[in-house]
Amino acid sequence: MSGEEDEALRIRTLGYALLGLLARRPLSGYDLARQMKEPIGYFWHAHHSQIYPELAALAAAGLVTHEVIQQRDRPDKKVFSITEAGRAALRRWVTEPAPIPPDRSDLMVKAFSVWLADPEAAIALYRGLEREHLRRLASYEEQRAAIEARHGTDVWRVSGPAFASYATLRRGIQYEREYAEWCGWMAEALERGRRGGEADSQSERPVN
Amino acid sequence: MSGEEDEALRIRTLGYALLGLLARRPLSGYDLARQMKEPIGYFWHAHHSQIYPELAALAAAGLVTHEVIQQRDRPDKKVFSITEAGRAALRRWVTEPAPIPPDRSDLMVKAFSVWLADPEAAIALYRGLEREHLRRLASYEEQRAAIEARHGTDVWRVSGPAFASYATLRRGIQYEREYAEWCGWMAEALERGRRGGEADSQSERPVN
DNA sequence: TAAGTCATGTAAAAAGTTACATGATTCT
DNA sequence: AGAATCATGTAACTTTTTACATGACTTA
Numbered sequence: 516m517s518g519e520e521d522e523a524l525r526i527r528t529l530g531y532a533l534l535g536l537l538a539r540r541p542l543s544g545y546d547l548a549r550q551m552k553e554p555i556g557y558f559w560h561a562h563h564s565q566i567y568p569e570l571a572a573l574a575a576a577g578l579v580t581h582e583v584i585q586q587r588d589r590p591d592k593k594v595f596s597i598t599e600a601g602r603a604a605l606r607r608w609v610t611e612p613a614p615i616p617p618d619r620s621d622l623m624v625k626a627f628s629v630w631l632a633d634p635e636a637a638i639a640l641y642r643g644l645e646r647e648h649l650r651r652l653a654s655y656e657e658q659r660a661a662i663e664a665r666h667g668t669d670v671w672r673v674s675g676p677a678f679a680s681y682a683t684l685r686r687g688i689q690y691e692r693e694y695a696e697w698c699g700w701m702a703e704a705l706e707r708g709r710r711g712g713e714a715d716s717q718s719e720r721p722v723n
Numbered sequence: 724m725s726g727e728e729d730e731a732l733r734i735r736t737l738g739y740a741l742l743g744l745l746a747r748r749p750l751s752g753y754d755l756a757r758q759m760k761e762p763i764g765y766f767w768h769a770h771h772s773q774i775y776p777e778l779a780a781l782a783a784a785g786l787v788t789h790e791v792i793q794q795r796d797r798p799d800k801k802v803f804s805i806t807e808a809g810r811a812a813l814r815r816w817v818t819e820p821a822p823i824p825p826d827r828s829d830l831m832v833k834a835f836s837v838w839l840a841d842p843e844a845a846i847a848l849y850r851g852l853e854r855e856h857l858r859r860l861a862s863y864e865e866q867r868a869a870i871e872a873r874h875g876t877d878v879w880r881v882s883g884p885a886f887a888s889y890a891t892l893r894r895g896i897q898y899e900r901e902y903a904e905w906c907g908w909m910a911e912a913l914e915r916g917r918r919g920g921e922a923d924s925q926s927e928r929p930v931n
Numbered sequence: 932t933a934a935g936t937c938a939t940g941t942a943a944a945a946a947g948t949t950a951c952a953t954g955a956t957t958c959t
Numbered sequence: 960a961g962a963a964t965c966a967t968g969t970a971a972c973t974t975t976t977t978a979c980a981t982g983a984c985t986t987a
Contacts, residue, residue, distance in 0.1 A: 752940090
């Protein structure tokens with residue numbers, strides 16, 4: 516052991532996201548950036564300014580290689596492929612313990628202080644968000660129909676990529692449905708409060 | 724207009740989270756840090772190293788003030804209170820349009836490549852996460868029972884802080900329940916695949 | 932006596948976003 | 960003629976995390 520590589524370069528989540536795409540097919544940096552504009556697995560996105568350096572890091576670690584493809588009429592491109600080492604690293608990583616990170620949501624910080632808000636404005640906010648989440652839900656449902664039509668029972672073959680895509684899509688659908696549901700609940704509660712015509716607006720009895 | 728303050732210092736989400744706590748009661752930096760170790764509204768946390776500078780920024784903007792409380796037997800502390808300007812800023816912010824930020828989840832990146840994984844290891848991962856989310860769910864349900872017992876119908880008075888806490892708690896409960904459900908679905912799918920004894924493990928037909 | 936709580940800060944590192952930079956071709 | 964797509968990068972900035980720093984008192 517040369518004692519040089521065992522303090523191995525740590526790969527970040529973004530790196531594994533890229534490996535995950537390259538494990539399915541070779542792609543250029545531009546293609547990867549395009550795919551990651553819409554979040555991969557519905558829950559991770561990145562800009563090209565992050566992707567190009569990350570690809571360089573992965574290449575330095577020997578997890579990807581690239582070949583330059585010359586094109587007439589448009590700029591040359593580097594097409595990246597995952598290496599055996601890359602596939603092995605990815606395979607190991609996907610079953611490593613995943614500590615649940617604290618989720619951040621702007622909206623929940625707003626909700627935490629919604630008691631101070633103008634009710635009409637708040638209702639508008641939550642109804643608007645409900646609509647947007649329902650819109651996304653509809654789009655995801657369409658994608659589900661498409662993937663089911665195209666792959667059929669193949670989405671149940673857990674050793675194929677279609678299953679993995681299907682699984683993350685299911686989570687996306689669930690997430691949007693529930694988020695919309697919560698926004699609707701919130702709006703209704705605020706509407707009920709409005710109709711009820713509550714006592715005094717600035718309130719006491721603090722709570723955590 | 725002095726033309727100096729209209730390019731107002733932009734307050735970040737963390738700032739509003741702190742204002743949200745201070746709108747309920749005055750607190751020291753230490754208290755705020757303690758509360759934000761567990762995420763406020765279940766969806767935002769911060770370290771003290773972020774909180775102290777943020778409080779300084781809020782003070783500079785005139786949104787909070789503090790008084791020094793001398794204590795024997797323990798270090799003096801600065802107790803921060805929200806100002807009228809702070810309350811107004813918070814009140815405005817909570818109904819401002821909230822663009823839905825792309826969510827990030829490590830686990831979904833792993834799931835996206837689960838088709839490469841050792842099934843046993845993957846099952847263990849998802850069952851473990853399912854347990855953890857169920858654990859959190861149980862804890863949140865207890866908190867709901869406690870808040871309902873303590874505040875009764877008050878949780879429905881939308882102009883009181885109890886309602887806001889209750890609303891975010893509901894979202895937390897929903898989130899943990901659904902996440903656990905999804906992990907369970909995933910584990911079952913992998914278990915079914917294992918029993919089925921699938922064909923070849925390295926697969927073709929790439930999918931987005 | 933060692934670890935934990937109370938209490939407040941600064942510094943450095945990591946990750947992510949926005950802006951800068953260039954240039955040919957194709958679509959409206 | 961202007962905008963969009965293809966294609967790859969660098970630089971600056973913002974936000975968050977981890978580590979450094981200090982010190983008294985309390986609990987195991």
